[in-house]
Structures are given as structure tokens and as C-alpha cells.
Amino acid sequence: MSGKPRLTYINGRGRMESIRWLLAAAGVEFEEVFLQTREQLLKLGQDGSLLFHQLPLVEIDGMKLVQCRAILSYIAGKYNLYGKDLKERALIDMYVEGISDLMQLILMFPFSPPEAKEKKIATIAEKATERYFPVFEKVLKQHGQDFLVGNRFSWADVQLMEAILAVEEKVPSVLSGFPQLQAFKTKMSNMPTIKKFLQPGSPRKPPPDENYVATVMKIFKLD
Amino acid sequence: MAGKPKLHYTRGRGKMESIRWLLAAAGVEFEEEFIEKKEDLEKLRNDGSLLFQQVPMVEIDGMKMVQTRAILCYIAGKYNLYGKDLKERAWIDMYVEGTTDLMGMIMALPFQAADVKEKNIALITERATTRYFPVYEKALKDHGQDYLVGNKLSWADIHLLEAILMTEELKSDILSAFPLLQVSDHLISAWNVTHTFHCPALKAR
Numbered sequence: 001m002s003g004k005p006r007l008t009y010i011n012g013r014g015r016m017e018s019i020r021w022l023l024a025a026a027g028v029e030f031e032e033v034f035l036q037t038r039e040q041l042l043k044l045g046q047d048g049s050l051l052f053h054q055l056p057l058v059e060i061d062g063m064k065l066v067q068c069r070a071i072l073s074y075i076a077g078k079y080n081l082y083g084k085d086l087k088e089r090a091l092i093d094m095y096v097e098g099i100s101d102l103m104q105l106i107l108m109f110p111f112s113p114p115e116a117k118e119k120k121i122a123t124i125a126e127k128a129t130e131r132y133f134p135v136f137e138k139v140l141k142q143h144g145q146d147f148l149v150g151n152r153f154s155w156a157d158v159q160l161m162e163a164i165l166a167v168e169e170k171v172p173s174v175l176s177g178f179p180q181l182q183a184f185k186t187k188m189s190n191m192p193t194i195k196k197f198l199q200p201g202s203p204r205k206p207p208p209d210e211n212y213v214a215t216v217m218k219i220f221k222l223d
Numbered sequence: 224m225a226g227k228p229k230l231h232y233t234r235g236r237g238k239m240e241s242i243r244w245l246l247a248a249a250g251v252e253f254e255e256e257f258i259e260k261k262e263d264l265e266k267l268r269n270d271g272s273l274l275f276q277q278v279p280m281v282e283i284d285g286m287k288m289v290q291t292r293a294i295l296c297y298i299a300g301k302y303n304l305y306g307k308d309l310k311e312r313a314w315i316d317m318y319v320e321g322t323t324d325l326m327g328m329i330m331a332l333p334f335q336a337a338d339v340k341e342k343n344i345a346l347i348t349e350r351a352t353t354r355y356f357p358v359y360e361k362a363l364k365d366h367g368q369d370y371l372v373g374n375k376l377s378w379a380d381i382h383l384l385e386a387i388l389m390t391e392e393l394k395s396d397i398l399s400a401f402p403l404l405q406v407s408d409h410l411i412s413a414w415n416v417t418h419t420f421h422c423p424a425l426k427a428r
Contacts, residue, residue, distance in 0.1 A: 052321050052354055063313060069292065070316035077309045086300045090286060093293035098275045131275055 005030040005060040008044070010219060012212040013205045014107070015068050016056045018162060020204065022072055024197035025158040026079035032203065038219050055220075072096075076155040088150045095136070095148055095156040099163045102132045106166050110208040111216075125171045128163075133178050136160055140180040146187055153191070161188040169207055228253040229282040231267060237330065238291045239279045241323075241385060245295055248381040249302035295319075299378040311373045318359070318371055318379040322386040325355045329389050344393060351390050356401050359383055363403040 005023060009016040011034040023030050035041055035055070045053040051066045058065045061078075065071045076082040076092075083089045105124050112120050139148055148156040164185050167174050175182050188194050197204055228246060232239035234257040246253050258264050258278065268276050274289045281288045284301075288294045299305040299315075306312045328347045332340050362371050371379045387404060390397045398405050 051317055051358055052324070061310070063310065065313060065317065067317050067320035070313055070320055073316050074309060074313040077312065086297060087284070087286070089300065090288060090293060090297045093296050094274060094288065094290050097290035097293050101275070135274055 004028075005058055006033060007031070008033040008035065008049075008057040008059075009055050010035050010212075010215050011205070012208055012215065014056075014208075014212075014216065017205060018068065018103070018159065019056060019058060019071055019075070021162045021197065022075050022081070022155060022158050024203065025153075025191075025193050026075065026081060027193045028075075028079065030203070035219055036215070038221065041219055072155065081153065081155045081158070083150055083154060084152075088154075091149045092154050092156045095139075096159050098132055098135065099156075099159045102127055103159075103163055103166065106163075106170070109170070110213050121170050124167060125174060128167045128171065128174055129177065132163075133174070133181060136184075137178045137180045140184060146184075157184075157188060158194075161185065161194065226254075227251075230255045231258065231272075231280040231282075232278050233258050237279075241291065241326070241382060242279060242281060242294055242298070244381055244385045245298050245302075245304070245378060248376075249298065249304060251298075251302065292323075295378065304376065304378045304381070306373055306377055307375075311377075314372045315377050315379040318362075319382050321355050321358060322379075322382045325351060326386050326389055329393065347390070348394055348397065351397055352400065355386075356398070356404060360401045360403050 005028065007016060007019065007030055009032070020030075035044075041055070044050050044057070049064050050057055051064070054066060056066065056068060056071065058071045060074070065074060073082070083092050102124075105120070105127065109117070109120055109124070136148065143151075145151045147153050148160065161184075164175065164181060175185065189198060196202060228251065230239060230242065230253055232255070243253075258267070264278070267273050267278070267280065272287050273280055274287070277289060279289065279291055279294065281294050283294075283297070288297060296305070306315050325347070328343065328350065332343060332347075335343060359371065363369075366374075368374045370376050371383065383404075387398065
């Protein structure tokens with residue numbers, strides 16, 4: 001084993017993208033294996049590599065980790081992106097869970113029927129601007145620091161940055177009422193590890209397209 | 224704030240039940256304020272008590288915590304039910320995510336139409352016996368210990384017990400092929416009987 005974490009998924013964002021973001025933000029290089037057929041997935045299941053027969057799978061430190069949140073928690077803990085004590089961890093967890101709920105809408109969007117898409121975008125815009133972004137705008141305003149928790153870069157910042165960019169892809173003007181978040185976005189973009197991840201040729205995956213949807217349907221057999 | 228944790232939710236299981244279980248297993252007494260009408264929820268929202276306008280919300284150690292998983296992680300960490308290091312925590316997290324997926328399927332049932340519900344009950348039974356329970360049975364078998372992780376009671380065991388009991392309510396013989404889970408069921412119940420069965424919130428279902 002080369003020592004680098006190895007990510008197994010399909011060649012697209014899906015549920016692996018947050019993990020790519022976090023590893024990249026932590027400055028950790030990783031390898032990727034992209035599945036192209038359902039047979040490859042079934043084989044992994046038979047090998048015993050997948051605890052619950054599902055992806056994502058991340059091989060790291062001798063473990064075969066599955067379940068996004070378990071993987072993200074481990075990475076955050078290992079690379080000191082999880083706060084300095086239980087209470088900071090609680091804040092990070094709350095923020096990340098909230099953002100996850102917003103990201104879930106974005107995750108499911110490509111799979112909605114064409115006639116429902118416009119309404120879904122409106123829902124994403126509404127939730128972002130009325131429920132989630134105001135919370136983080138307020139947090140940043142109240143403490144006046146660069147990072148969400150403990151005046152230190154954490155998993156919560158990475159997750160928020162990912163969410164901002166993902167929502168902007170659907171709703172380009174979404175940050176117009178949020179000056180703190182605009183400043184946050186700029187600062188995050190200039191952090192060396194994130195800057196590198198945002199450049200072409202990085203492991204960051206493009207927005208999902210029809211090809212991605214077809215691959216997901218084929219390999220995961222969603223019905 | 225030295226008082227007992229205070230739980231805000233409706234008078235039912237839902238997303239708060241796992242939290243009640245974990246506090247009870249940790250031997251922590253708690254209070255509950257039940258949301259009974261729309262106005263109760265509106266009041267909490269207007270007070271600024273709900274970070275994302277949603278419940279569950281648990282007042283604990285001076286914080287108003289929201290998001291089920293965040294609350295559970297905090298309780299597990301505080302009461303030493305989260306393993307001894309990062310790797311044990313990773314295993315606990317993985318196991319808990321599995322039982323969360325299984326219980327999530329069961330919690331959705333009351334909101335489904337009769338035909339969809341029937342189909343999903345069959346799916347849940349299949350998933351429980353082919354995807355989830357085999358994992359926990361194997362974990363217990365492989366290390367021969369009483370608990371899932373680190374030879375010590377953890378959040379993973381409590382969550383699994385809750386999932387087993389919930390699945391048994393759907394199909395009483397669901398553990399018939401899982402001898403070690405049956406033992407673990409009784410072992411943890413026995414250990415916990417003082418807390419679990421004297422906890423009014425868990426009795427009032």
C-alpha cells in the first residue's frame with residue numbers, strides 16, 4: 001500500500017466529493033479508483049471490502065472505511081480539523097450537519113425529472129438564503145473571525161465552502177445578501193490547499209451531467 | 224448550567240428516540256418539553272432557540288444543540304461511549320451509520336401509503352437480515368467479545384440494541400438466524416435495566 005488514502009467511487013461528485021474536498025483542504029494527496037460497471041461493485045461487495053455493500057469506500061491507515069460521515073469524521077480528527085475539545089466539535093458537527101441537509105438537495109437534483117427541476121432550484125435557493133446561509137453569516141459577523149469555529153480552520157469551513165460553490169452553480173447570485181460569506185469565500189479560495197483544489201487538473205470533479213446520472217443508475221441500480 | 228439536559232420534541236419517538244436511548248444508557252436523567260401544537264414550535268423558532276429552525280433540540284451544558292447526529296456525538300463523547308481513539312471512533316461511526324440507515328427506513332413507514340408500506344416492510348426485513356445484522360453478528364463472532372468495539376460498551380452497542388428492538392416490532396423472529404445478536408440483546412438489556420426501564424420517556428411510546 002502506497003501510504004496514500006485510496007478512494008473508490010464513480011468518476012463524479014456524488015457522495016465522495018465532500019471527502020475529496022476535506023482531504024485536499026488538509027493537504028493530503030490521494031489515489032482514486034473509478035468504477036465503471038455494476039459487476040465491479042458487486043465484486044467489491046463479495047470481496048468483503050464494503051461493510052454494508054455500499055460506496056463510498058476509502059482505504060486509509062489500514063482500514064476500509066465506508067459511510068461518508070464516518071470517513072469525514074476520521075479525516076477531520078486525524079488532520080486536526082475537528083476543533084480543540086468536545087464543545088468545539090459539537091459546533092462543527094452542528095454546522096456540518098446543517099450544511100449536509102442543504103447539500104442533500106443538490107445531491108438529489110440531477111435525478112429529478114426535467115419538469116421538476118425549476119422548482120427544485122427554487123427550493124435550493126430558498127433554503128440556502130432563508131435557513132442556512134443566514135446562520136453562518138451571523139456566526140462570522142458575531143465573532144469577526146476568519147473561520148467558523150475556534151478561530152481556526154476546520155471541517156466546518158471546508159464544508160461551507162463546498163456548499164457555497166455548489167449552490168452558486170445553480171443560483172449564481174445566491175451570496176448577494178451575505179457580505180460576510182462573500183468575504184469568507186474569498187479567504188477560503190486563497191488558502192493554498194483550497195486554491196490548488198480549485199485549479200484545473202485537481203481531483204475536484206465537474207458538476208453532474210447526464211452521463212454521470214446514467215452511470216449512477218447503472219452501477220447502483222437505483223429505482 | 225448544572226441542570227439536567229432538556230429535550231425539545233414531539234411526544235413520540237422520531238429522531239429524538241436515539242438520543243433518549245443514549246442518555247438513558249449513560250445513566251443521565253433528563254427532562255422533556257413536548258411540542259404539542261404549532262405555536263409551541265413557532266415559539267422556539269422565534270426565540271432563536273433552533274439554529275436551523277428544526278427539532279430535535281437538546282439544551283445541554285449551556286448549549287442549545289440541534290441536529291440529531293451532532294447531539295448523539297456530543298453525548299457519546301461526554302459519557303465515554305465513543306471509543307478510546309480515532310480508529311475505534313471510526314468503527315463506532317461506521318456501525319452507527321448502518322443502524323441509522325436501517326432505523327431510518329423503519330421511521331419512514333408511518334408516513335407511507337398502505338401498498339408502499341407493505342413493499343418497504345419486505346425490503347426492511349431483507350436489508351436487516353442480509354445487509355445489516357450479518358455485519359454485527361460477524362463483528363461479535365470475530366472478536367468473541369460482548370461489545371462491538373474495543374471490548375467496552377459504546378454508542379454502537381446502544382444504537383444496535385435500539386435497531387434490533389425496533390426491527391423486532393416489525394417481525395418478532397428477525398433475529399432467528401443471529402445467535403450472537405440475541406445474546407447481546409439480553410446482555411445489554413440486563414445491564415441497562417435500571418436505567419432503561421425506569422426511564423419514563425422510553426416507556427411512554
